[in-house]
Amino acid sequence: MNDTATIAAAPPLSQAIAASGWRGLIADWSSDRQAFHVSWGKAMMWIFLLSDTFVFSCFLTGYMTVRVSTTVAWPNPSEVFALHVGGADIPLLLIAIMTFVLITSSGTMAMAVNFAYRGDRVNAATLMLVTATLGELFVGMQAFEWSKLILEEGVRPWGNPMGAAQFGSAFFMITGFHGLHVSAGVVFLFTVAFKLMRGDYDKAGNYQIVEIAGLYWHFVDLVWVFIFALFYLW
């Protein structure tokens, strides 16, 4: 078969886009053109998030390794992160509130994407600002949590008075890296919301940046799901 015949045998692009499921998977990857059929911005955000998944997973795996290998007792997170409310210690109260705040911010972000695609930029930007504000609230609570642990409980990256020294390094590394992601996300959301409000995306008629920003924000929530389960509930 010569080259001309090979080119002629390739399915036209419109046909590759039309196919879905397994047939679509084969067609997309073998088409020698574009594999994902989404915009570059969205594909690149997904690939970035995949790389970030690997970074966070390495941190969590490292934490698991030091936790199962230490012969010194691991501090009980349920007690360490308890809050004293109304004369009683409520276990993990602050962490539960932080979880609900982050989930709610994910909900408002998902709705912002919906409004953006409808061209309702005021509601979309407002919901993004609510999302960013909830993100700030989360970071604020994390700052409170860190201050309490450092100043009152004496936790350091190299040790703590409650048991295994690795607790401090694992805690500051994992929650710190997540908090950095939330903070960066807040800046990202404020920037996109501002440009949305100003009408930058109306001119191009393309609101996909809101969906892309949403992917990043939901990922931050997703990582917290794993940290909540594996660090605080273990």
Added chain:
Amino acid sequence: MNPVTGQQHPIGLYLKIWGLLFVLSTMSYLVDYFHFQGYLRWALIITFMLLKAGLIVAVFMHMAWERMSLVYAILVPPLCLLVLVGLMAAEGGHTFLTRLQFFH
């Protein structure tokens, strides 16, 4: 799906998922609150974690409606991480036993 307009789904669906995530988070929290221990605790924690993660990725991040070429490109590579977790769990256990033997 039109690649230019992107993913758009009813707000009611997002609200339902939001509610479900709230319920699942509360149930995760209650596992700790009621001091469940052992395999029951782990089974519940991991189940709720995976359900929440699945809902976020499938609905909020629209993975349920993306083309399979993108879905597989993103979801298959993390399976390598399970191998890493398995290796490191074995390594951690080995270190633990060595420490017990020589430092206790």
